[in-house]
Structures are given as structure tokens and as C-alpha cells.
Amino acid sequence: MITEELMKSISVSSPAKMVMLVIDGLGGLPVNGKTEMEQSQIPNLDKLASKSICGLTDPISPGVTPGSGPSHLALFGYDPMKYQIGRGVLEASGIGVELAEGDLAARGNFATIDENGIIIDRRAGRISTEKNRALCDLLGDGIEEMEGVKITIRPGKEHRFVILFKGEGLEDRLTDADPQKNGKPSVPATAISDGATFSERIVNRFIKEATQLLKSQESANTVLLRGFSQIPKIPSMTELFKIRPAAIAIYPMYKGIARLVGMDVLDAGETIGDEIETLGGHFHEYDFFYVHIKNPDMFGEDGNFPGKVRAIEEVDEFIPDILDLEPDVFVVTGDHSTPSVLKTHSWHPNPVLLFSKFIRTDAVDRFDERSCVLGGLGRIPATSIMPLMLANALKLNKYGA
């Protein structure tokens, strides 16, 4: 991929409008000979494919299964191996905690420790989510601040929570304060760079004070923290591409990733219909729209093949509404594959179609994994999608004389 410096030097603004429709977990694997896409009735996407240029993208590199962070960064035109979004940051984004540069985020568990300092249950007997909420309030009220660092604790499901340390001088190069297995002694977080010694002190002091506050609890009498991370120092899409980008996503994690790259996050409502309505309502305000569709991935993760088929078919119904807005460049793709047979993200490349005035159409007239193999885009890195969209929107100047 080209360098960020080069991108900044050739990108220019233009009035052209771009829409990137990301169908989460779109690609699949055959069951009885057909993938979820191949099984689906998607006349609108098929028709659009016949007027588009199609292909396949690799989010990271062939064979590498991406998480949602790297797969989205690649689609947004960032090197997914240069910028890493840590687990703490992703979880915090996932439950809607807004992060600023320098904030230190981590995932937490309530856990059970015995009198000898041995962690005997890393999940504190899977306490209820209600109990979790009460304990997070207890800790939040008891430990608001330490040495100028503000603490925010947000409950997740059962024994899980997210913690945010907000203050000057924090760094995320810390080992997990989590022995990872029951029956082992608790471990402190340890700085793995000189800059992280202050973080180390704050984190371990927090664990100590929290354990003190939880002393009288039956099972949840300590906390484990892991996945310490800060948001990467990442140039905004506006800085790199000179665009005004907006995100339309229902789930907090995708809003969080979009916010990290400088998108305005619009109120997307609750359904695909709401999302497309949001797109139409704001179409004059921005020149790049990221629209995220979650359901196909969820059904894929559940191993629900017919459910994923129906979820893909549901997206198809909204394609005419998007085309009615007359975007200059329209891309439909996935962030990664989630084959129902694997019940998880996979390494398989993503089908992609790109629709614009300035394409060489190809012979593909069916939007699925195997039809896209013969598409005119060939098999390209996912990081090429953003430059191709910009080029088709005439937003990239010539490189070199």
C-alpha cells in the first residue's frame, strides 16, 4: 500500500459522494454445495454487480483471520498491521465508552481470591449482571481518582467490566494483571517499557484498593485486569483523504472504530431501515458514508446458515433505496467472512463490488464469493478499497510528473 505521506500529498476534496456498505461477516463457506451468499435471493445486489466491477479482498493477508478492529481499519484505508486496537480499547468502544487519546482502557473480571492470594475462580462464580452493576457502582464511588487519574468503571455481562484510566502520563505497555488460570497466585501488572511505570503503579494501586472494597463479598472479592491499551495515534480520514466521513452503525464497537479514525457518528436507530433513513437524511452533509450491517455476522457466529441467508436477503431489499440517492461511488463488501460452519470469523477473502461511472465492468452478474473470483478487480488487499473509491470519486491527484 502507498504511504500516508503520499496519500496526503495526492488527495483532494471533490463534491463526489461515496458510500461503503459493510455487511459484517458477509463471506461464507458451502453447505450442501452452496455458501450463504450463493443460497440467498439477492436480485438487487446481483443487478448492481452486473453494472459494477467485482473482486475479492484480503483484510490482512491470505490465511489471516482478522478481528473487527483490523478488518475495519483495512477497509478504511489504514495499514492494519501498523495500527493495532487493543482489547481494552475495543471492549470500551464496544459498550459505548468514549475514549480520548492517552486514556488507558482494560478489560476486567470480578474474581474470587483465597486467603493465600490464590485466584480460585477467575469469573467469581459468574455473578449476575445485576450484581456486577452494583459492584461497579461500589468501586466507582469508592475510587473516583488516584494521583490525578480519573477512574471510570462500566459493567458488561455477568462478571465482566471495562475500566478506563483518564489522566496525564499513562502508557499501555503493561502485562496483564491476570494469572489466566484458576489455582494460580494473583499477579500485578508489570510495565514493559520505562514510560509505563506510572501506569503500573496506578493499576496495581487500583487493584489493591478494589480488593479492599470487595473484602466482604462472598465470591467477587477481587478484580483481574487485562488487555491494557490506548487508542493508537492514528491520522484522521479527513487528514489522509480530505473527506468528510460519517458512520452509520447500530452497534457500539463499530461506532467506536469509526470515531477512532475521525468519522462523525450519526444516530443510526435500531434497524437497517433506520440506518438507510439516516443515510438519506444526512446525504448532503458528508461525502463519505460507512454503513455497517451486523446481522449476517451474528447468524454466522451462531452457526445459523438459513438465518444468515435471510439476513443477507434483508440487506438486498435496501439496495434500491441507496441507489436512489445516486452515490458517485458505491461499494458493497464485508469486513471479513463468518462462515456458519465455522461459527466464527475466518480468513477467507471478501466479495466486493464497486459501482461508479469510471469502471471497466466485468462479466460478474451474481454477487457471491465464487462469482467474484472472476471479477475485474481480481484479488486485492482490503486496504486498496479506499484508494479505489477515492480514485473513482476523482479525489486523487496524479503521483509524480
Next chain:
Amino acid sequence: MITEELMKSISVSSPAKMVMLVIDGLGGLPVNGKTEMEQSQIPNLDKLASKSICGLTDPISPGVTPGSGPSHLALFGYDPMKYQIGRGVLEASGIGVELAEGDLAARGNFATIDENGIIIDRRAGRISTEKNRALCDLLGDGIEEMEGVKITIRPGKEHRFVILFKGEGLEDRLTDADPQKNGKPSVPATAISDGATFSERIVNRFIKEATQLLKSQESANTVLLRGFSQIPKIPSMTELFKIRPAAIAIYPMYKGIARLVGMDVLDAGETIGDEIETLGGHFHEYDFFYVHIKNPDMFGEDGNFPGKVRAIEEVDEFIPDILDLEPDVFVVTGDHSTPSVLKTHSWHPNPVLLFSKFIRTDAVDRFDERSCVLGGLGRIPATSIMPLMLANALKLNKYGA
């Protein structure tokens, strides 16, 4: 792409002959369903394609439109993002000025400055080319040398000229001495690295002395200089690939680029027929020939679709003459696309065919953009073409044991 060190370590000389036919701006976009290539009658290229392996190349990276400098460097096997050819160097090459390492080149305009130092016409009323010649002679005679730096001035068309500073200690990290807009004060060149302070002094002294010499001129009473650049320190093709390369090009810019990478530049005449005659006449002297065809790009830039079709058809007539020379490896491709509908270079990948004894032929029997999508080479970076030619000429040893 592989490193230059690795290339040097595996390349060996062999008697095999290679011809790279570069049809400038070859690729296009459909008008009424067909691209310029698809519309053209090119039976010889089609027949050759059916005996070759075909594909598509990206000059820089998908979505990035290249200038002629980077697109040719990529075809010649150089990383086009590592070596950059500045505007001054390219213009100097373009009018046939020979450059040595360390020479500082810039583009110049004769311009009109008022008594308050405001540039009121950046083009001096577009003086005639004859007037331009006379003024360049005036400046050349008046300012031959400054502090050991020799000055060469060559007229271009109308108000344009090229200037070359030749001497020790020059560097090109200078801002333009050009306000870029009428109605603004003249600006000096400013060094943007410590090493360029001597260049800064020389350039600004030249502008001052030139303005003194032009004092009595009605409109062309000062000069603006921009695009300061030096030829990149680039290893020769002989050094990298152990070949004896020759260039056959009619236009000076392409001769200039070929000279930069160490090719012998042959006298190519005025027509494609002359070029192919030159190829035949020197075929025994070299083992690599770069043959450049300009017309399809010119018609593309003019938005002349039928003209570009005819220009491609004209090339086709000479294919048998090239084949009669029995090159061991023969590549036909473009340096970049120039679709008539865009009237400029574009980002679309280039069709390529590679003919040799040692290929796996594919099903492609028509030489155009969409047929090449299904070619055996797939979609590859343009920097891969040179290694593939060398491999097919058995000029690359095995890497590793």
C-alpha cells in the same frame, strides 16, 4: 518486490534478447460499452496474446494514478515510491537537456513584475517562442557562471524555459520561487534542508541578476523558478540486472527517463516505422530494448476516442516486424491508462502480454483490458514485469539453496 541487493545477487547475463514495447496510455474506459482497445482491430496483437501469458499491472498501487516518471520506473523494475523524479528534471529531460548527478534543474517562466515587486503576469503575456529564445540567449550570455556553478538555460514553448545549475554542493530541497498566482509578491526560493542553503543563495542570486538583465523588457521583466530537482541516485539497469539496455523513443522525456536508469538512447527517428527499423538495426548490439510508442496517450489526453483506436491499430501493424527479429522475451503493455473519457492519465491497471518459450499460456486470445482480467499473470504490480522478463530470458539464478 524483491530488494535491489537480492536482484543483484541473482541476476546473470545471458545471450537472450528481450523487447519491452510500451504503448503509452494504452488502457482505457468503455464508451458505448467498449474501450479503445476493445474497439480496435488488432489481429497481430490478438494472435500474439493467444500465444502469450496475459494479465494486468498496477503501476503504483490500486487507485493511484501515476505520472510518466513513476510509471516508467516501475516498468523498468524500480520501486516508484523510492525513486522520485522531480518536475525540473523531467522537464529538462523533456527538452533534451542531459543531466548529470548533482545537477540542479528547475522549470522557469518569464513573468511580469511591477515596480512594487508584485507579479502581475506569471506568463509575461505569453510571449512568443521566438522572443523566449532571444531572452534565454540574453540570460545565458549574461550569466554564465556564479560561484563556480555553471548555468544553462533552454527555451521551451511561449514563456517557458528550463534552467540547469551545474556545480559542486547543490541540493534540491528548495521551495518554489514562484507565488503561483498573479497579484502576489515575488518570493525567493527557500532551503528546506540545511544542505540546500548554497542552492538557495545561487538560485536567488540568479533571479536577481536575471531580473536586472531583463529590466528594459516590456512584459518579460523577471523570472519565476519552480520544481527544483536533481536526478535520483539510482543504480543502473546494468548494475541491477546485468543487461545491456537500449531505449528507442521519439519524445525527449522518455529518452531522459531511460538515460536515468542507464540505457543507451538510440536515434529513433520520427515514426513508429523508424523506431522498429532502429530496433532491427541494433538488435545484435543489446539484450534489452525499451520501445516507446507515444500516440495512443496523446489521443487519450485529447479525448479523441477514434484517434486512440487508430493509434493502437497502427502499433498492431508493426508487431510482425518485431516478431521477425525472434526476441526470446517480448512484452507488450502500457505505462498507465489514459481513457479518452477522462482526457488524462488514470489509475486503471494496464493490460500486459508476455511472450516467451517458458510460459504457461492462458485462454486469453484478445488483447484488451477485460480479456486480460482472466489472464494467467493475474493482477500484479508493474514492478514484477522486469523480473518476469529476466526470468523468462533465463537471466535470474535461483534464490537460496
